[in-house]
Amino acid sequence: MTTRFEPPDAFQSPRFAQLPTFMRLPYVRDLEGLDVAIVGVPFDGGTSYRSGARFGPREIRVHSALIRPYHPVLRASPFAALRIADCGDVDTNPMDILDTYGRIERAVGAILAAGAVPACIGGDHSISLAILRAVARAHGPVAFVHFDSHQDMWDEYFGNRYFHGTPFRRALEEGLYDPKATVQLGIRGPVYGPEDFAFGETHGVTVVRAEELHRRGTGAALEPVRRLAGRKVYVSFDIDAVDPAFAPGTGTPEVGGLTSAQALELLRGLAGLDIVAFDLVEVAPPYDHAGLTAMLAANVLFELLSVVSLRAPAR
Numbered sequence: 542m543t544t545r546f547e548p549p550d551a552f553q554s555p556r557f558a559q560l561p562t563f564m565r566l567p568y569v570r571d572l573e574g575l576d577v578a579i580v581g582v583p584f585d586g587g588t589s590y591r592s593g594a595r596f597g598p599r600e601i602r603v604h605s606a607l608i609r610p611y612h613p614v615l616r617a618s619p620f621a622a623l624r625i626a627d628c629g630d631v632d633t634n635p636m637d638i639l640d641t642y643g644r645i646e647r648a649v650g651a652i653l654a655a656g657a658v659p660a661c662i663g664g665d666h667s668i669s670l671a672i673l674r675a676v677a678r679a680h681g682p683v684a685f686v687h688f689d690s691h692q693d694m695w696d697e698y699f700g701n702r703y704f705h706g707t708p709f710r711r712a713l714e715e716g717l718y719d720p721k722a723t724v725q726l727g728i729r730g731p732v733y734g735p736e737d738f739a740f741g742e743t744h745g746v747t748v749v750r751a752e753e754l755h756r757r758g759t760g761a762a763l764e765p766v767r768r769l770a771g772r773k774v775y776v777s778f779d780i781d782a783v784d785p786a787f788a789p790g791t792g793t794p795e796v797g798g799l800t801s802a803q804a805l806e807l808l809r810g811l812a813g814l815d816i817v818a819f820d821l822v823e824v825a826p827p828y829d830h831a832g833l834t835a836m837l838a839a840n841v842l843f844e845l846l847s848v849v850s851l852r853a854p855a856r
């Protein structure tokens with residue numbers, strides 16, 4: 542398969558025109574021959590505070606229209622290197638998280654079975670458990686890079702084991718990722734007690750707290766990430782890893798976070814990793830201002846597409 546999908550030429554079709562798929566790529570339902578399948582997962586039934594992330598995929602697509610197709614820092618042309626299309630959304634069930642998990646797992650499983658990298662746009666962070674179930678079925682337990690202000694390793698909330706505060710405890714219990722090959726970046730903010738960190742510590746998860754990142758810089762923060770070279774890697778980017786000054790439109794904001802520039806530096810530091818799937822979650826447009834959060838999220842996705850394209854095999 543040699544046909545590539547490019548965003549429309551902005552000199553022929555201005556970037557504010559046409560239907561808002563991701564970067565105005567073609568909307569493609571046939572997964573055959575795709576290298577990367579962009580798929581929205583509009584679900585926020587797992588939120589514990591401010592809801593609204595169900596509108597994330599749509600808003601991120603709108604703001605992605607401005608992005609140009611060449612990455613000058615990474616020297617990447619993701620759409621020339623890879624066959625990338627927007628495959629629409631998973632039809633989630635807004636009334637039922639477990640039914641939604643089944644729908645996500647089937648949709649992501651189909652993308653993986655077609656040999657493509659799923660690029661998932663949430664939705665709240667609860668969706669990552671279902672994505673990881675499909676990823677682990679295809680690739681086995683993966684290494685894991687997790688950007689977030691929260692570890693999302695709590696046990697339950699009001700008796701519920703499935704919500705956006707628990708996906709990486711459940712996923713670890715299910716053996717979906719390798720905790721000793723896991724790095725969480727940007728963790729910060731008050732918790733219920735010191736015991737909140739015990740689960741990750743016990744299983745050997747590496748945490749780079751936001752305070753350490755600010756003190757030592759992004760280069761030092763990336764050291765444990767570089768040790769994941771050679772592994773199949775899942776990347777999950779919770780937009781609340783970034784400071785609410787740059788990303789106010791999210792469900793559970795925490796102050797003292799990454800700048801948008803630090804986030805871009807960290808993402809570029811993933812170049813060379815074998816990323817088999819990724820997600821961007823927790824953009825809640827009702828709390829956004831001037832599209833700041835959705836615009837940043839669209840750029841995070843472009844960074845990840847660029848990083849993935851650097852390892853593109855010749856087709």
Ligand code: MN
Pocket residue numbers: 666689691693705779823
């Ligand atoms: Mn999260």
Ligand code: MN
Pocket residue numbers: 689690691779781782793823
């Ligand atoms: Mn978070």
